[in-house]
Amino acid sequence: MTQWRRHMHRFPECGFDLPLTANFIVEKLESFGIEVTCNIGQQGIVGVLRCGTGDASIGLRADMDALHINEQNSFEHRSCHDGKMHACGHDGHSAMLLGAASHLAENKGFNGTVHFIFQPDEEHGKGAQAMIDDGLFERFQINTIYGLHNMPGLAEGQFIVRPGSLMASESSFEIVIEGVGGHAAMPHRGIDPIVVGSQIIMALQTIVSRNLNAIEETAVVSATEFITNGTVNVIPSQVIIKGDCRCFTEDSLVKIEQAMERIVAGICQAAGAQYQFNFLNTFYPTVNSSTPTEHVIQAAVAVFGDEHVERNCLPLTISEDFSSMLRVKPGCYGLLGNGVDSVGGCALHNPEYDFNDNILKLGAQYWVQLVSDQLK
Template identity: 40%
Template sequence: MEALTVDAAFLAELRRDLHAHPELRFEEHRTSALVAEHLRHLGYTPHTGLARTGVVATLDTGIAGPAIMLRADMDALPVSEAGQAPWASCTPGVMHACGHDGHTTMLLGAAALLKADPPPRGRVHFVFQPAEEGGAGAQVMIDEGLFDLFPTDYCFGLHNWPGLEAGRMGVRSGPIMAGGWRFAIQITGKGSHAAQPHLGTDPLTIGAALVQEAQLLVARRTDPTIPAVVSFCVFDAGTTDNILPETARLAGTLRALDPVVLDELKDGLQRLCNGLQMAHGVNIQVNFHQPYPVTVNEHHATQLARKAMHALDVQMGGPAPDMDITPSLASEDFGFMLQKKPGAYAMIGNGESYKLHSPDYDFDDSIITRGVRYWHTLAHTCAAQEHAP
């Protein structure tokens, strides 16, 4: 195992090519074609077309054993890149601001390494998923038959994490990423002259009251030991400084690490809107959309990931893994896969880089080899267990 090499220079060049050519959710046509071409070059027969641009390839040892699914996301974000690297985005208004270019590259590297040194038994499915960013591409792949076409015992995911030491691995049992709802709210009142507010019904002040009152859903109505947040990110009203507007538009997100709490936040926000509508005689429309489940790591799968991280630490040295990493209130559609199959979602440190979704963010190429070897070690670790679930 230690004698096998990872072509770090080639993979870094591949990652930078992906970074320079980002594609939004369900539009990852170039990325998908590049992934499939690379897999064919390695000797795989990729399955294409799931969720439009998804790619799946299987390494089958021909010997009965556990089947595992290793997943990487491929899509970029509608963000204008501020960085000036030679591999900066060539597509205006679109960039890899979440490191999915690195995730795709690490999994392609793992496909090569496992082809050279396959596990002694079982199967490994390499899943290159579109539309993680708000498109629930994981659920679309599931709906189109992912687990029927590729029967699986365990699912595993890996995400880079700025602020965690470069190359440091992290995982935890139980919730690791929050579930979330997006919401869009429109308040329709009656416009009036700014000097005559009594002749109208001001949706702006009602919206401001809603923003303030909604914070009590977490601060006073949620168990403080359960992480949760209500964030209003859009408040749009009015066109000039002497007219009270007729409408106000608000939008944001609800997040929680407990699905019951997440439902309570959603119901609570709806009740607040209903109450303000009745109290002030306005019309308030609420649209909840883009639900993502809590990403919950199953205990035994987490133990397999921890075992692989420990083995990787012995092989490579470097920063010791965090076996009980702090969960995040960011959301991740890998949670849909973990609702269907046991598995574990892990982190790999991206060092002191700019934060995810920042226009200055970039993936740290120095961690690619460690990510590749984690996938390789995890596949061997799973194959070595005595019984599949």
């Protein structure tokens, strides 16, 4: 697994353009004697392993894509592709799942069907939906689906999970305000979009504090860019506001979008300005189903020990496009510690990050245990 992981780390690929990575994984799965279907959602892969006569089935998912980051590490297996690196550990996720596939193919010991799902383009939030749209759950009869991610800052062998909302959605917005520009010395002759935009930014903060339930609907609304076409003595004719939203339920997501457009429309109408409003949801909230979460906890306790499993961790404001799969099938997503020291403590999406090879065996054992428990 360490050799596989480091090979994938040396040759990172991004988005849906994963020919080297996909071919490497397919070759390994086929060498284990696993039936493989390729090009699901462009570069997605599903390996199918059957044993016994049981009708039950399980889906185990790993992501394959890297990030557009220049790696700053100096070890031998550092990226050979300029501007690309595995800074989120997807190389490790794929290696762990390959390890579990190899073990299960050789030892069997279960009754039913295991689907090993290798997904492209997690980082842009498009890969899971692409596989779903390409018939993932129609072509393969998968009862429940499970995902796993490494977590820097969490000790090796520590595992955290929670039922319900584990991770937040991620949505972006763009507000274009069209005013009437003019001379900075004569603002009364125009409609100043900077003033309008400033009022909108302040009013957006009332969405969380006045439109959502303070106890049940945690959310973040952040304006992150304010762009104008004015200059030092010119009132602009246009302002563009961009930003980011996070929340933990789809109901909250709908409320945020509706409240945002209502605020923009009202303030612009009051000032006599025109507007365009675009709201793009990239990641849905990651919501774990209750029974699959119990199964995950059972398997994690068996592998990591009861004292190393946190059953009801705090929700995380990061996002994950495994959420799209959980909208279709019951399942659960968990987090495995990558370490707290120099080996595994570097943050995700950092140019000095590297997956901790010490946890490869732990992750593979967890997958095998989950299959053994669910496909008895």
